[in-house]
Amino acid sequence: MTSVVRALRAIGKFWGDFLIGDAPELFVGTVVFVGAALGLRHRGDVAVFVLPLVVIVFLSGSVLRGRARS
């Protein structure tokens, strides 16, 4: 294996661990959040409530999943 391939694999592993790690639901939640932010950009009055709520829902779900795995 060349050093370039090894370096690319290491970079891929770092970003995989960073973005997904052992809680892929948080990555999904972030994607949903970004989609919601873009979709609600002209509805600021709704976005103010919906966007934090999306975060709270996914965080709570992830904590419950972590508890189930503990």
Place this chain on the structure above:
Amino acid sequence: MTSSTAVLALAVFGASAVEMVEALTIVTAAGVTRGWRSALEGAGAAALVLAALVVAIGIPLARLVPIDFLRVVIGALLLVLGLDWLRKAVLRASGHKPLHDEDAIYTKTVADLSSHSGDAPGTASGANPSASARRPDRQTGSPWRHGPRDATGFTVAFKGVFLEGMEVVLIVITLGASSGHLALAACSAAVAAIIVSIIGYLVARQLSEVPENWMKLAVGVMLTSFGVFWVGEGAGVHWPGSDLMILGLIALFALTAGLLSVAMRAIGPSRPSVAGNGESA
């Protein structure tokens, strides 16, 4: 300095302090077992590489990428990182995940390094050495300045500081570039690293009494709040109160994390808790 700038500096300072406490544990273990000269050189080299990364990535990012696009991407990264820190902090605070044990990490690292003591120039002495043994001995000059160089000690200290520091670099670049305060963010991280190093040297140990989990929870709340704010700003959402909304988000997510911790503690474990459950630290 606006409130959001102060919170930004505080978030970077807290994140850097937490990660540097973890790095200090590894550097201390490397110094005790393999010699301080190589351990400190390894730590210093890693710090230089991390600083170079901030300059090489952060400055072009802030100058060349459109600010709204940058805020969405960077806000999303902050959100992933912040939520992960929050999740782990809540699980630890409620007893569903073992606390990050610096003493255990120190003991394991010392044991690992001592197993190579056949070729070690350091003072390999097994686990839990006394405070005086951990402090570099400047009176004798050995192994603080004139001791032989040791590749293992250098590598372990370098990896420890580099890997723990990578998250700090990401936080510095993301928060700094998206807010236009890259220098302030970098300085906050550097000050935290210096303060942790000085305290670590003065007390001559790996700072196991630091309330690491609460610090991680606080930083997780701040990173999540900045992530939500920047993604919204980048997408075109107009937050009420502009930058002051960050303080509102911090209050909301702090309350959420507190309630989740209490609720998880009240619910109790789903099964008898076992350390090393496959989740990463």
